[in-house]
Amino acid sequence: MAERHELSQPRPLPNPGWGPLAALPGNPLMWVLILSEMVVFAAFFGLFAWLRAGEREVFDASQQLLDPVAGGINTMVLLTSGLFAALAVQSIGRGDRRRCRQWLGAAFALGVVFCVVKVVEYADKLGQGLMPETNTFFTFYYLLTGFHFAHVLFGLGLIALVAWRISHDNVETAAAFWHMVDLIWILLYPILYLLR
Amino acid sequence: MRAMQDAFRDAATRRLLITWAVLMGLTLVTMLSAQLGGDARLAALPLWSAGLLLATTFFKVHRVLMVYLGLADASPAWRGAFVGLVLATLALVASGYMMARF
Numbered sequence: 001m002a003e004r005h006e007l008s009q010p011r012p013l014p015n016p017g018w019g020p021l022a023a024l025p026g027n028p029l030m031w032v033l034i035l036s037e038m039v040v041f042a043a044f045f046g047l048f049a050w051l052r053a054g055e056r057e058v059f060d061a062s063q064q065l066l067d068p069v070a071g072g073i074n075t076m077v078l079l080t081s082g083l084f085a086a087l088a089v090q091s092i093g094r095g096d097r098r099r100c101r102q103w104l105g106a107a108f109a110l111g112v113v114f115c116v117v118k119v120v121e122y123a124d125k126l127g128q129g130l131m132p133e134t135n136t137f138f139t140f141y142y143l144l145t146g147f148h149f150a151h152v153l154f155g156l157g158l159i160a161l162v163a164w165r166i167s168h169d170n171v172e173t174a175a176a177f178w179h180m181v182d183l184i185w186i187l188l189y190p191i192l193y194l195l196r
Numbered sequence: 197m198r199a200m201q202d203a204f205r206d207a208a209t210r211r212l213l214i215t216w217a218v219l220m221g222l223t224l225v226t227m228l229s230a231q232l233g234g235d236a237r238l239a240a241l242p243l244w245s246a247g248l249l250l251a252t253t254f255f256k257v258h259r260v261l262m263v264y265l266g267l268a269d270a271s272p273a274w275r276g277a278f279v280g281l282v283l284a285t286l287a288l289v290a291s292g293y294m295m296a297r298f
Contacts, residue, residue, distance in 0.1 A: 052296050082264050087209065186257050190226055
């Protein structure tokens with residue numbers, strides 16, 4: 001009977017006292033950031049799709065100049081880095097700071113790999129004379145990937161910071177930011193590199 | 197390697213690893229459905245292929261939200277809000293794609 005009573009109890013809120021945000025796991029303010037970033041990128045993607053409808057030939061011809069395999073590899077790199085960040089959260093949850101630092105280090109290293117691939121891609125495009133002002137597609141290419149790249153750099157700084165000042169809340173917050181970076185790239189990659 | 201072996205022992209961690217494997221597999225499906233090989237890359241995607249591309253993208257984002265970010269533990273209203281936003285984003289992209297095509 002006691003067991004049944006226990007089962008019928010509602011689950012405690014992860015963040016009591018946070019009003020409508022109380023039901024969200026982790027740091028509620030990070031969710032506000034995630035939501036706002038998703039809305040901003042959604043607006044960019046919508047605008048990209050709208051403009052593509054008017055200049056389909058230009059967009060399709062420009063997309064041929066991108067390297068979808070490099071983009072796919074970078075997707076896998078970020079997904080694996082996200083896994084390592086999630087494992088870091090689990091380790092700190094168990095109180096294993098050493099293991100947590102190892103996972104954060106692995107997540108950081110893959111973040112650097114992502115940046116290297118992206119810089120090589122940028123160098124290749126700029127070397128071919130493909131600038132942001134070349135056409136509307138490349139304006140969006142540099143804007144969207146550049147904005148995302150800035151988030152990756154910020155995320156790397158955040159991971160380094162929490163590996164130094166390690167605590168459960170810090171690691172959880174940095175990992176949430178890193179997953180958001182991951183999530184945006186998952187949306188960005190097919191829209192920019194693949195859909196034609 | 198040792199860290200990975202330890203991780204497998206725990207059910208929650210196993211869930212993360214399975215999710216990661218699914219996400220990697222779906223990334224390959226995304227790349228394959230975009231028909232990156234040979235002359236096919238020069239042509240517009242068949243509709244089924246574009247649909248599969250957007251569907252796998254949605255599923256990947258959904259998994260990252262629910263498992264990596266832990267949204268599965270949030271209230272149904274929040275889950276609905278985030279999933280709705282992702283669906284609206286992809287619907288915008290899909291409608292732009294259809295406008296360009298027809």
